[in-house]
Amino acid sequence: MSPKVAIAQINSTVGDLSGNRERIAEFVRKAAALGADIVLTPELSLTGYPPEDLLLQHSFHSSTQLELDRLKNELADLDNVFVLVGHHLIKGGLCYNACSILVNGTIIGTYFKQELPNYTVFDEKRYFAPGNEPLVFKVKGVCFGIGICEDVWFPLPPQKARAAGADVMLVMNSSPYHMGKMHQRPVIVRQNVIGQGMSAIYANLVGGQDELVFDGCSFAMNTDGKVCVQLKQCEEDLEIVSFDNKQPVNGRMEEHPTVExxxxxxxxxxxxxxxxxxxxxxxxxxxxxxxxxxxxxxxxxxxxxxxxxxxxxxxxxxxxxxxxxxxxxxxxxxxxxxxxxxxxxxxxxxxxxxxxxxxxxxxxxxxxxxxxxxxxxxxxxxxxxxxxxxxxxxxxxxxxxxxxxxxxxxxxxxxxxxxxxxxxxxxxxxxxxxxxxxxxxxxxxxxxxxxxKPNQFDQDTLPPYEVLDTIVRMFMEENRSVGEIVKNGYNTTVVERIVRLMRINEYKRRQAPIGIRITPRGFGRDWRCPITSKYRD
CATH class of the missing domain: 3.40.50.620 (HUPs)
Incomplete structure (x- = not known):
């Protein structure tokens, strides 16, 4: 008999440890009622993502461990249901981004994230130490390996899982949204997981956290690199993925929305x-x-x-x-x-x-x-x-x-x-x-x-928005120089003026309220230009 894996696309709230525990338990029980053998939750599903400097508070560590123990005991009545829960763990004086496997009231193993992102909106190296060992477990004849988010953006963690015997990679994620991200993730999984001969189950967080939005869009992919199960965007969701001969079976496919x-x-x-x-x-x-x-x-x-x-x-x-x-x-x-x-x-x-x-x-x-x-x-x-x-x-x-x-x-x-x-x-x-x-x-x-003022229009002082937006995007998101932008057919005077305005208004942006990030680089946690700077390219 082949195993069934439930993708639990949950909306966790940072720091709401008891609320997140209850949400995980609710989804696990629904999944178990549908016959799931394994329930995969998102990265740091118990703490919420990103917990940031909460990880520097000692009480947060003990409170997280308490809720993890409560969850383990609460689900002990479920017979042979393997629940993968994301949390942080202190071991040997170091903090790890972890995934524990709960089954029959015990924790049978804990995996530590190996690749720690430290770019754009991520600063995990501020908080976590990297792991270096794979973790695999068998259910109904199929060997499952574990990865956490960034682990599948590089080849080594999947290679280690495959070498340890994994047939399927279970990947818990808190991958924040920006335009086109839902199309980018399967490409990476195809390259680094499917390329190792494994299929993949990818469970992503959903929900808003300050300026970040996590869009869900969890999926399953077979060893041919085909997405065979696709969950909803920007909604909580639960789906059971069946297996046949160690391959995920075709299931529900939510349509990809338009950009707008x-x-x-x-x-x-x-x-x-x-x-x-x-x-x-x-x-x-x-x-x-x-x-x-x-x-x-x-x-x-x-x-x-x-x-x-x-x-x-x-x-x-x-x-x-x-x-x-x-x-x-x-x-x-x-x-x-x-x-x-x-x-x-x-x-x-x-x-x-x-x-x-x-x-x-x-x-x-x-x-x-x-x-x-x-x-x-x-x-x-x-x-x-x-x-x-x-x-x-x-x-x-x-x-x-x-x-x-x-x-x-x-x-x-x-x-x-x-x-x-x-x-x-x-x-x-x-x-x-x-x-x-x-x-x-x-x-x-x-x-x-x-x-x-009388007869005022934006275009009296700004170039057409089609021009302005392209120049800003090239300078900010693509890190193009003034010269490179001009070579793309834009007027030198206009480009220099726009870039100058971007520089001298940094002090304003630092005092603006946070806002939702939907591009690969927004004015927020991944834009860190000095206010005081004499550099000009």
Whole structure:
């Protein structure tokens, strides 16, 4: 009789040790009821990923061990069900990223992760020591080896597992999302696991953790390199993988979403988990009548429901009638609480108060930023009074070049589209409207404008967003020099100006709220440029 392996695609919460234990147990019992012999959970499923400096607290170690013992005893009544649980373990004074095999109330073996990622958003070498030994076990005549995430991005750990007799590699993962990542993972598994003559079961974490989103998309792959089982994106999931002659059998295949769909789902998941896991009762959004705040509002409603979303329109003397009409229209379509708080009187009071200091100097961006800061103050006051978190609405294109106001539109707790280029903002809006028509068409067709002075348009001071976004992407994500970007057909003056703006606005980005990462490099934990720097290429 061939074994059955359950992929438990669980949404763990960092530090919620008892909650994670209960979630694991729930999935294990469901899997056992479906006939599973082995249940594979994600990397660090008991602690959540990444636990970061919680790993430096001694109490966290003892609490994790206590919950692991509780889980082992809680599942002792399940006869011969092998449960693979991710956790950290202190041994010999060193901390390891580990996987323990629980069966019949005992731990029959613990594997230590061998390859520790220390790039982009990862800094595992800060916390963990590497293991160097394989761990294999047999169930119903099939020999299973264990790998943890980065282990399969290199050939040596799979080679060791194969040499120890493994027919199948069970890989627990906490692999964070960025665009295209779901297509990249099978390629790596095909190269380093299937290339060793083993099949693979790949269980990935799902859920939002600060700026990271884990998208699930777990899968099984046979020795021909074919994905034969594919789980959902951005949802918890459970699937039983059957085997025939040591090969996973074809099973459920969830469709790969389009780029717009996968990004939108990731944003919805990131907002839902950040708000709910941190205990906020709801969110507040400054709705301008523009496309960025429209997208954030749609995401928030899809993530939390309209009853937890409040939209606030704050017209200034330069706000057009159509902006107010469209903002009200969209709030009505989504059935969210909607308020209008004019800021003209506040703006006049500030100008009057500052008049002696300004001493009849000509108006400039100071007056524009003042309006943004009044709005930021009002939103934060509402947040303070009602407990809801402010979602900011700035996109990656604006963040890159500083087209945003410190303590103004940057004021808030979570930056939903911080890693979304303006060109992608439009694509996501059209995608959302293809599901249901919630964003007024005029928001998508009118020229983008901050409406902070008469007849103002973004393109008065910025190159077309198609150009801006490409230059930012090449400089930031691909590490291209000014000269290399120019060789790709872009104007030297434009490129130099954009790169200069990116450099001089680093101090602003350091003070921005965290936001959801959806590109291979976002302005966050994997962007660490010095504020004070004289280097110019």
């Amino acid at each position: 769909s996968e990004v939108y789902r990731a944003l919805v998941l990131g907002v839902r988990d950040y708000v709910t896991k941190n205990g906020f009762p709801g969110v507040i959004i400054g709705l301008s009548g523009g496309v960025d705040s429209a997208l954030v509002l749609a995401i928030a409603v899809d993530a939390l429901g309209p009853e937890k979303v409040r939209a606030v329109m704050m017209p200034s003397p330069y706000t057009s009638d159509i902006s107010q009409i469209d903002a009200s229209d969209m709030a009505g379509r989504l059935k969210v609480a909607y308020d209008e708080i004019p800021i003209s009187d506040c703006f006049s009071s500030f100008l009057s108060t500052l008049a002696p200091q300004f001493n009849k100097l000509p108006e400039d961006s100071t007056e524009e930023n003042l309006q943004a800061r009044i709005r930021g103050t009002l939103l934060m006051a509402l947040s303070n009074k009602f407990g809801s978190i402010v979602l900011t609405t700035g996109n990656k294109s604006e963040m890159a070049v500083g087209y945003c106001t410190l303590y103004g539109d940057m004021a808030g707790g979570f930056a939903v589209i911080k890693d979304i280029y303006k060109t992608l903002v439009y694509r996501l809006c059209h995608y959302r409207n293809s599901i249901s028509d919630v964003i007024p068409e005029r928001m998508l067709t009118r020229a983008p404008t901050a409406e902070l």
